[in-house]
Amino acid sequence: MHGHNILAELQTALEALCPAKSHRTDIDFLTLYKTTRKTDPVLFVYEPRIYIVIQGQKEISVRDKRYVYNETQYLVSTIDIPVSGMITEASPQRPYLAMCLSFAPMEIFEVISAMGGPPEPLLSPYFGMGLSELTPDLLDALWRLLNCLPEPSARRFLAPRIKQEIIYRMLHGAQGSTLCEIANYRSDLSGVNRAILYLRQHFRENFEISLLPGLTGMSQSKFYQCFQDATHLTPVQYRMRLRVQEARRLMLHEGKRVAEAGFDVGYDSPSQFNREYRKLFGLPPHADIKRIRSIGMDQYCADNEEVWL
DSSP states (O other), X not given: OOHHHHHHHHHHHHHHHOOSSXXXXXXXXXXXXXXXXXXXXXXXXXXXXXXXXXXSEEEEEEXXXXXXXXXXXXXXXXXXXXXXXXEEEOOSSSOEEEEEEEOOHHHHHHHHXXXXXXXXXXXXXOOSEEEEEOOHHHXXXXXXXXXXXXXXXXXXXXXXXXXXXXXHHHHTSTTHHHXXXXXXXXXHHHHHHHHHHHHHHHTTSOOOGGGTHHHHTOOHHHHHHHHHHHHSSOHHHHHHHHHHHHHHHHHHHSOOOHHHHHHHTTOSOHHXXXXXHHHHHSSOHHXXXXXXXXXXXXXXXXXXXXXXX
């Protein structure tokens, strides 16, 4: 089957198989997405995943770095990265459709080992996120993966093997070098990943950022350079984004007041919290929450957040 025909078949199948904006399937590593509406920018953390747009278009931003992609490319995230994302093409006539496959570094390592070693080194920066061409071979594997959903035996036996094939093909794509790096526990990117794990677990605490290089085995100067290369953020900026995103969640979904939310995520200074919140969301927290409440909290979440969950 030609690539264009496979894509059309995938679009038809995914639209039928996805009953909600976000649908965790009976294949434990596969989530499907569907929406008929464009969204406002939403801040969240992209975890290690393969993100494939089957129909429509999406934009992901990390500070001044933008990734705009549709059904011609897929995005690989190898580490946890705070991003701003929005659906830029979607309509009732042609809904946005996407697939997300989770993976762990050990799964990549196992495929590399079964291959007898990594593929030929590819020239690519060690950023933790990047786009690659969605080839006919990958489309075919994704089509076969979707076809596993109706059959329990296929989900158990075939789906994990198709996932290995998808990883194999990714290793031979533009993100191959970065995937090899994250699969190597001793690599600089894996060291950055350990620092990120610590930041995500302790971002509410006012610890000294200078302790992070000790978790990675790198010198101070090398760590800060590698961290910024991988995330496009400094460790301080990374922690700030985690704090502000969590504070917004507390205000939107748990009804916390501005000062309380800021304090809960680690801010001692209300003015600093207001300043950093405005930098990310374009409005101070009071005005932002008031704007969302004027739309209706449930309506705002349904229109903008559910498709990212």
